[in-house]
Amino acid sequence: MSDKKTEERRIRPPRIGVVTQLVIKSMFFFGLLLSAVCFFIFRYQKAALVENVIQKNTLMVSTYASFMSDAKQMNDDLVIVDYIERMKRSPMVRYIMVLDGRSRVVFHSDMRNIGKTYQDAASIKTVASDEPVAQEIFYEGENLMDFSAPIVVDHKKVATLRAGFSRSSIDAGIEDIKENLSVVAVAGMIIVIVGAFIINSGLGVDINHLKNAAREVSRGELPDTINVTGSGEIAYLARVLERMFDKFKRDISDIETQKKELRKNYDFFVQNIAAFIDEGIMIMDSDNKVIFANEAAGKTAGFSVLGCMGKHMLEVIKNAELIEFLNHCSQNPNTAAVREILSLNCTAVAEVVKEISTGKSLGSVVQLKTQKM
Helix, strand or coil, X not given: XXXXXXXHHHXXXXXXXXXXXXXXXXXXXXXXXXXXXXXXXXXXXXXXXHHHHHHHHHHHHHHHHHHXXXXXXXXXXXXXXXXXXXXXXXXXXXXXXXXXXXXXXXXECCXXXXXXXXXXXXXXXXXXXXXXXXXXXXXXXXXEEEEEEEEXXXXXXXXXXXEEEECHHHHHXXXXXXXXXXXXXXXXXXXXXXXXXXXXXXXXXXXXXHHHHHHHHHCCCCCCCCCCCCCCHHHHHHHHHHHXXXXXXXXXXXXXXXXXXXXXXXXXXXXXHHHCCCCEEEEECCCCEEEEECHHHHHHHCCXXXXXXXXXXXXXXXXXXXXXXXXXXXXXXXXXXXXXXXXXXXXXXXXXXXXXXXXXXXXXXXXXXECCC
């Protein structure tokens, strides 16, 4: 029983079809691929955005530092203050200051900070550098991009212009990149799902045709054709199976023809042998159905030979004494037994034949010898 259940489980159809499996695998593979592509695009666009903002703000600060250099050379501080006021108009600017060589504030967008000295690492770095500097600092609870450029008079650095810009433009640009990539990723996954289903649906249809053909074969039927088109491996397999089914049909037809011929020869052989036997002969199969009886047996046991073929011996033989003898013989297989059947005025010789290795019944043979008066 357990072997049967195990076999049923082995041939049970899968819960997830091959098309669904292929779509899921395609989604998984292309999802990873799309995620990797989006990740690298995001990193590239983020770097490009930050670089663009840095270049733009560096150029702006360097330009104003150049203007202030001219104003410094003319000792016109009002022009410097005007430049600072112009820079303050940008909503991204958080502070503008001019530092001298000791990091002391000479000019500032917030007048309260004039005269203050900055000794932090970022300030010291900007004052010490003769080139424009861009760095990220934390200022009054906010992350800022700090840009500085030297103010030069007669080829000598006399001060440093320093401006702090909010990162909001960078952060907003990064959010836009994320949003665009999210749309691209969702659209890409939809395209992958639809494309995978369209591409693999034909494969699933062909496999279903093969599955239906296999189911017919399991029911003992051989289909004429398998409705699979194309020139791929599945179509090749379908053609091979069709050729195999055709060969099976021819072999079955040949076997049936041979069986009919053998049966015909067997019946002819048995009937002709029986013609030379004076005693009655009856032969039953493993189910005790009559497969042969001659006229002598029918005359002795009282039944019609023409109507007994294929019937159970209890339907043919009505004599209780003979039935009891045959039942006795079945208890001692492969041994010939002899008994006088007084009610039929004959001697019965019977043997029940069984296969020795398996004990399976093969049939019975009964000989009825009429006693001479």
